[in-house]
Amino acid sequence: MEPVMAIAIGIMYAAAIFLMLRRSIVKLVIGLMLLSNAANMLIFTSAGMTRGAPPLIPEGMLAPEGAVADPLPQAVVLTAIVIAFGVLAFAVVLIRRAYEIVKADDLDKMKDTDT
Amino acid sequence: MRPEVALPVLLPLLSGAISLLFWRSRPMQRFTAVAGNIGLLVVSLWLFTSVYQDGYVTIQMGGWEAPYGITLVADMLSAVMIVMTALIGMVIAIYSLASTGPDHEKFGYYPLMHLLLAGVAGAFLTGDIFNLYVWFEVMLVASFALLILGGEKAQMEGAIKYVTLNLLASVIFLTAIGLTYGMVGTLNMADIALRLHEAEHQGMVEVLAVMFMVAFGIKAAAFPLFFWLPASYHTPPVAVSALFAGLLTKVGVYALFRVFTLMFDDTLDYTQDLLIWGAALTMVTGVLGAAAQFEFRRILSFHIVSQIGYMILGLALYTPLAIAGGIFAVMHNIVVKTNLFLISGITRRLQGTYQLKKMGGLYKERPWLAVAFFLSAFSLAGIPPLSGFFAKFVIVRAGIEAEAYVVTGIALAVGLMTLYSMVKIWNEVFWKALPEDNLVPEQETVVGDDGRMVKPSLWLMTLPVGALAALSLLIGVFAEPLMLVMNLIGDQLMHPEGYIHAVMGGGVDVSEALIEAPASEEGTP
Numbered sequence A: 001m002e003p004v005m006a007i008a009i010g011i012m013y014a015a016a017i018f019l020m021l022r023r024s025i026v027k028l029v030i031g032l033m034l035l036s037n038a039a040n041m042l043i044f045t046s047a048g049m050t051r052g053a054p055p056l057i058p059e060g061m062l063a064p065e066g067a068v069a070d071p072l073p074q075a076v077v078l079t080a081i082v083i084a085f086g087v088l089a090f091a092v093v094l095i096r097r098a099y100e101i102v103k104a105d106d107l108d109k110m111k112d113t114d115t
Numbered sequence B: 001m002r003p004e005v006a007l008p009v010l011l012p013l014l015s016g017a018i019s020l021l022f023w024r025s026r027p028m029q030r031f032t033a034v035a036g037n038i039g040l041l042v043v044s045l046w047l048f049t050s051v052y053q054d055g056y057v058t059i060q061m062g063g064w065e066a067p068y069g070i071t072l073v074a075d076m077l078s079a080v081m082i083v084m085t086a087l088i089g090m091v092i093a094i095y096s097l098a099s100t101g102p103d104h105e106k107f108g109y110y111p112l113m114h115l116l117l118a119g120v121a122g123a124f125l126t127g128d129i130f131n132l133y134v135w136f137e138v139m140l141v142a143s144f145a146l147l148i149l150g151g152e153k154a155q156m157e158g159a160i161k162y163v164t165l166n167l168l169a170s171v172i173f174l175t176a177i178g179l180t181y182g183m184v185g186t187l188n189m190a191d192i193a194l195r196l197h198e199a200e201h202q203g204m205v206e207v208l209a210v211m212f213m214v215a216f217g218i219k220a221a222a223f224p225l226f227f228w229l230p231a232s233y234h235t236p237p238v239a240v241s242a243l244f245a246g247l248l249t250k251v252g253v254y255a256l257f258r259v260f261t262l263m264f265d266d267t268l269d270y271t272q273d274l275l276i277w278g279a280a281l282t283m284v285t286g287v288l289g290a291a292a293q294f295e296f297r298r299i300l301s302f303h304i305v306s307q308i309g310y311m312i313l314g315l316a317l318y319t320p321l322a323i324a325g326g327i328f329a330v331m332h333n334i335v336v337k338t339n340l341f342l343i344s345g346i347t348r349r350l351q352g353t354y355q356l357k358k359m360g361g362l363y364k365e366r367p368w369l370a371v372a373f374f375l376s377a378f379s380l381a382g383i384p385p386l387s388g389f390f391a392k393f394v395i396v397r398a399g400i401e402a403e404a405y406v407v408t409g410i411a412l413a414v415g416l417m418t419l420y421s422m423v424k425i426w427n428e429v430f431w432k433a434l435p436e437d438n439l440v441p442e443q444e445t446v447v448g449d450d451g452r453m454v455k456p457s458l459w460l461m462t463l464p465v466g467a468l469a470a471l472s473l474l475i476g477v478f479a480e481p482l483m484l485v486m487n488l489i490g491d492q493l494m495h496p497e498g499y500i501h502a503v504m505g506g507g508v509d510v511s512e513a514l515i516e517a518p519a520s521e522e523g524t525p
Helices: A002-020 A025-048 A073-100 B003-021 B024-056 B076-099 B111-123 B129-147 B154-186 B187-196 B202-220 B228-233 B238-262 B263-291 B296-317 B320-351 B367-379 B387-401 B405-431 B459-477 B481-496 B497-504 B512-516
Strands: B056-059 B071-074
Touching: A002 A025, A025 A073, A025 B154, A073 B129, A073 B154, B003 B024, B003 B056, B003 B076, B003 B111, B003 B263, B024 B056, B024 B076, B024 B111, B024 B202, B056 B497, B071 B076, B071 B111, B071 B497, B076 B111, B076 B238, B076 B263, B076 B320, B076 B459, B076 B481, B111 B129, B111 B238, B129 B154, B129 B187, B129 B238, B154 B187, B154 B202, B154 B228, B187 B202, B187 B228, B187 B238, B187 B497, B202 B238, B202 B263, B202 B296, B228 B296, B238 B263, B238 B296, B238 B320, B238 B481, B263 B296, B263 B405, B296 B387, B296 B405, B320 B387, B320 B481, B367 B387, B367 B405, B367 B459, B387 B481, B405 B512, B459 B481
Parallel strands: none
Antiparallel strands: B056 B071
């Protein structure tokens, strides 16, 4: 399973970087979204994937029996998703405002700060 | 229980919450801003004294012992950075009372400022790498909102670059965290440090080190990753510029110091050259970029980049003295750079522009402002006896001791170039006569960055400027006791065992050997 995931994540990163290199700010934001999702998938995968073994402790015991899935990366990914959601929501609003003010969906037209 | 470690984070969050409760009441928000930051300053001094006595102070959040829970840990470096954060927060809060107009205050300026300070303080105090990411994001989200407050065209354009590159850095940081967790199965930095030394694939450790270097390099605005900074820092209201200039990039520098002294000290034979040349190029490109500019805040923005080079050089040389010098540079730069931005705000208030060509004559008009600028600018360039001189002196000395002559030479040359830029501002703004075509607005129509300021109360703006200029002078005059603190930081960072022991030992069990070790006196001038 991990090799397939690794390849899929690689493609996600590549696609995200490609989108971010485009001049359109809409594609830039889509690239950012894809990039943060790719990072989440990477955390999920790199921590090791365990099928069908939830980290539940049977009643009356102090530790789970046998190998179970690691709950920590899932908690980390969950946090990262929430953060990415908030930040990207901001980014979407930002490009909308920028589009209204600059009246162009083109990064090449945003040169006011480059003088 | 050591509450002083958690308070620098909790207090700004609390003031932010109070500030939000009084969303409609401008006076209450202003009061909370000042009172909250006074509280933060008191708490940070408390933290500093306890760290000075004990060496390390830790607190395990929720009572979960490290490495399972999140640890907040303050060593000398964290404590000094927290004090500087509180100081800048305080100064900016007072300055904002006069400089930030009701248009900005109405849209949550003060709550965001508290949130930003909470994020910065959290980043300085956390001992958990994922928690560091979370604090970075708290800080970033607040900075995003502050950056576009006002919604001018230039702000939007600058913000797009700032947001994109900082998010990219965050994702690289997150990726590196994921891979680190995959390798060692822990997120506690002290625990990671222990386990990375035993890791099978040292090649992979080097990859991780470089990923962290790139992520924090973007945040710190190091060469060649600094482009977002000069594109955005001159666009927001000036108090926001000053706050960013003082603190944000320094968090990136702090993170570099932390991970490279704690976690990746094994990879140095590979990463040291990268850091050294990165630092040298950062210094040179920053200062050359500034030489070409004629806008007050853009010159200063490029100089932030240039000064970051000195700090990273301190880390890259990797001797206790060099690290002490690097942290001295961080501390000095926080004071001086913030002050220069604040001065640019006053000159803009007085003459209605940031364009150097259109300004002039302020030496005659405001001699004390000129003196404050003189102190700060020449401190930045490293003229004795101001604070910048000692920062530079220690780093240069460490460079010579480490026999890195080329980089040391570059550092000295960059100091001269800095002087050139500062003299340029001095000549244009203070020395030359006011150009005749510049219509200096009358005091009544003088506006903040918002456009509708009624009566400018300049003393609230000059008070922080005077305080910071005096502080820069004091840092220079009392460099020796400060240097003792810096040497302590250098020792602590070069011997991460103390940090690891403090975190993993669960409590304030200080490795006596570390604290008692004679702080190397040779750096003291």
